[in-house]
Amino acid sequence: AQPAVHRIAVIPGDGIGREVVPEGLRSVRRAAEIFGIELESEQFDFASVDYWQQHGTMLPDDWFEVLRGFDAIFFGAVGWPAVVPDHVSLWGSLIQFRRRFDQYVNLRPVRLLPGVPAPLADRAPGDIDFVVVRENTEGEYSSIGGRIFDGTDRETVVQETVMTRTGVDRIVDFAFQLAQRRGGHLTSATKSNGISITMPYWDERVAALAENYPDITVDKFHIDILAAHFVLHPDWFDVVVASNLFGDILSDLGPACTGTIGVAPSGNINPTGEFPSLFEPVHGSAPDIAGRGIANPIGQIWAGSLMLDHLGHPEAAAAIVAAVERVLDRGDLRTPDLGGTASCEELGTAIAEAIAK
Ligand code: NAI
Ligand code: MG
Numbered sequence: 208a209q210p211a212v213h214r215i216a217v218i219p220g221d222g223i224g225r226e227v228v229p230e231g232l233r234s235v236r237r238a239a240e241i242f243g244i245e246l247e248s249e250q251f252d253f254a255s256v257d258y259w260q261q262h263g264t265m266l267p268d269d270w271f272e273v274l275r276g277f278d279a280i281f282f283g284a285v286g287w288p289a290v291v292p293d294h295v296s297l298w299g300s301l302i303q304f305r306r307r308f309d310q311y312v313n314l315r316p317v318r319l320l321p322g323v324p325a326p327l328a329d330r331a332p333g334d335i336d337f338v339v340v341r342e343n344t345e346g347e348y349s350s351i352g353g354r355i356f357d358g359t360d361r362e363t364v365v366q367e368t369v370m371t372r373t374g375v376d377r378i379v380d381f382a383f384q385l386a387q388r389r390g391g392h393l394t395s396a397t398k399s400n401g402i403s404i405t406m407p408y409w410d411e412r413v414a415a416l417a418e419n420y421p422d423i424t425v426d427k428f429h430i431d432i433l434a435a436h437f438v439l440h441p442d443w444f445d446v447v448v449a450s451n452l453f454g455d456i457l458s459d460l461g462p463a464c465t466g467t468i469g470v471a472p473s474g475n476i477n478p479t480g481e482f483p484s485l486f487e488p489v490h491g492s493a494p495d496i497a498g499r500g501i502a503n504p505i506g507q508i509w510a511g512s513l514m515l516d517h518l519g520h521p522e523a524a525a526a527i528v529a530a531v532e533r534v535l536d537r538g539d540l541r542t543p544d545l546g547g548t549a550s551c552e553e554l555g556t557a558i559a560e561a562i563a564k
Pocket of ligand 1 (some may be wrong): 227264284489501544558
């Protein structure tokens with residue numbers, strides 16, 4: 208059979224997004240070549256401040272139809288607050304993609320890389336290697352609620368958490384499947400002792416789905432102690448699944464435990480494949496260093512690895528991460544955020560060249 212051709216929409220966006228995306232693509236293309244993966248990419252200039260200055264909007268009217276035909280979106284960063292307020296640039300682009308493409312999984316790998324200054328003492332590469340799976344569409348971040356008796360002593364504000372069986376089951380099931388491909392261990396974030404209706408329901412669905420995965424070890428922690436364990440015992444985790452709010456916090460805390468924001472990637476995934484998933488670094492457009500060629504490209508390169516994994520190429524994905532580790536381990540090529548003097552392009556080129564079967 209002919210190998211499927213994967214169609215990638217490339218959106219560099221703003222600031223260092225335009226510097227790191229070419230480096231991410233360099234590694235993705237190199238891995239594709241080595242592993243015999245067929246890729247086609249098309250680059251778009253929307254979701255950027257330049258586009259906004261020319262058109263008065265962040266996206267063209269037909270963005271949904273244009274992008275939905277792709278298998279994945281490789282995204283840099285959007286935002287240039289000196290020109291466009293951040294809520295306009297973010298809500299006018301990235302948030303639209305996440306919502307309209309029903310990217311209900313937010314995936315954040317947490318892995319200690321060699322040579323990355325890490326805030327946790329006495330941890331070596333290999334000690335920390337887990338993934339946070341965040342529910343990305345419902346839960347605590349709902350717009351159901353309101354405010355009454357404004358400006359009086361009875362001023363009252365209510366906001367509801369929404370958990371649907373569809374929404375909970377699909378994220379928990381994704382996490383179980385991921386645990387099956389990884390170390391066979393799933394940890395669920397709960398708070399059933401304090402949030403006495405939705406969180407017991409979450410636990411109930413985790414327990415129900417666990418019956419389909421008898422080989423997976425499942426445990427759960429209340430979110431407060433779970434946050435502490437991320438810092439004290441990061442070696443305990445393999446796959447961690449959490450509701451929208453808890454996942455938001457854990458997916459920042461996890462990567463923070465392993466070092467600089469310049470290396471962290473993120474996937475916004477629609478596992479059904481009905482719509483494209485989006486892969487991006489965690490960081491933004493970094494106006495303070497943009498244009499100087501010194502941004503760390505690793506977050507973008509690692510996002511490319513997540514993309515290849517999502518497209519069904521786990522060996523190519525692993526080869527990219529291994530190349531990142533090999534180059535960092537060598538120690539002589541580091542960008543300024545890692546204490547070195549290498550440029551974005553030098554580090555990106557070295558990583559692409561280090562990719563091997
Ligand atoms: P930021 O992540 O762009 O920068 C924070 C700090 O980290 C800066 O000092 C920056 O120089 C540094 N940094 C970030 N990435 C780096 C890299 N690859 N290598 C070396 N240093 C790096 O966050 P900030 O400053 O809060 O936001 C700047 C703009 O980016 C805003 O417009 C914001 O809305 C947008 N943003 C966009 C995101 C996205 O597109 N997903 C995510 C976060 C922020
Ligand atoms: Mg967050």
